[in-house]
Amino acid sequence: MTAAQMFDLTGRVALVTGASSGLGVRFAQCLADNGAAVALVARRADRLAEVKARIESRGGRAVIVEADVRDRAAMQRAFDAAEAAFGTVTILLNNAGIAHSGRAVDMAEEEWRRVLATNLDAVFYWAQEAARRMLLANKRGAIVNIASVLGLGVAKGVVAYATAKAGVIQLTKALALELAFKGIRVNAIAPGWFVTEINDEFLSGERGEAMKRDIPMGRFGEEHDLDGPLLLLVSEAGRYMTGTTIVVDGGQVVALKG
Numbered sequence: 001m002t003a004a005q006m007f008d009l010t011g012r013v014a015l016v017t018g019a020s021s022g023l024g025v026r027f028a029q030c031l032a033d034n035g036a037a038v039a040l041v042a043r044r045a046d047r048l049a050e051v052k053a054r055i056e057s058r059g060g061r062a063v064i065v066e067a068d069v070r071d072r073a074a075m076q077r078a079f080d081a082a083e084a085a086f087g088t089v090t091i092l093l094n095n096a097g098i099a100h101s102g103r104a105v106d107m108a109e110e111e112w113r114r115v116l117a118t119n120l121d122a123v124f125y126w127a128q129e130a131a132r133r134m135l136l137a138n139k140r141g142a143i144v145n146i147a148s149v150l151g152l153g154v155a156k157g158v159v160a161y162a163t164a165k166a167g168v169i170q171l172t173k174a175l176a177l178e179l180a181f182k183g184i185r186v187n188a189i190a191p192g193w194f195v196t197e198i199n200d201e202f203l204s205g206e207r208g209e210a211m212k213r214d215i216p217m218g219r220f221g222e223e224h225d226l227d228g229p230l231l232l233l234v235s236e237a238g239r240y241m242t243g244t245t246i247v248v249d250g251g252q253v254v255a256l257k258g
Contacts, residue, residue, distance in 0.1 A: 020047035079129055
């Protein structure tokens, strides 16, 4: 089997949450460029329409579903729409997430619940639904959860985010253990610092330059740096991988561990 054949996703159906901005746009485009039909899910329909048009202009296929990942009824509609357009979803990319900043002692209960509901609870519910449908259709598949290096080591001011991402890593292991026997692989990617819409202000200026100095490769991640890990985990190239978390951070975690 050639490398091109191993990474080919032709005939696969993917669903990407948080597909209207940031890394989600790149993930969706990468999957489509390599042959998958993609269901694009996010709250902003206008932005989704732009992503869909871009994918189709490059010869790909996509359908859009406006949904908040915390809404279980909207989740059902998203999977139904993907199935109606392309067939059973066999690749789920749990990418949707939100950030926050501030001291733990000042964090309101509502903000804690909002972050955990989006960054952890929804990851479980969408993975659960994808697995149920794959099992019902007797399909093998791959679920990829987007974690973070902050799930492996913490920083000040991100208590809810770090807690949720640590939960995603453990959730990935637990789901992988339960679903492996049916050929459903569950893995995670833990990106380091990538500049996106939710953190561009935080990573800018002098603070950003100081943070780069703590990264052995001396720069923040660029969106295409995640293409390889993603394709590995969803394709035949990674067919014997499950329950793992791939860290993509320019050596940041290694430097912290010493």
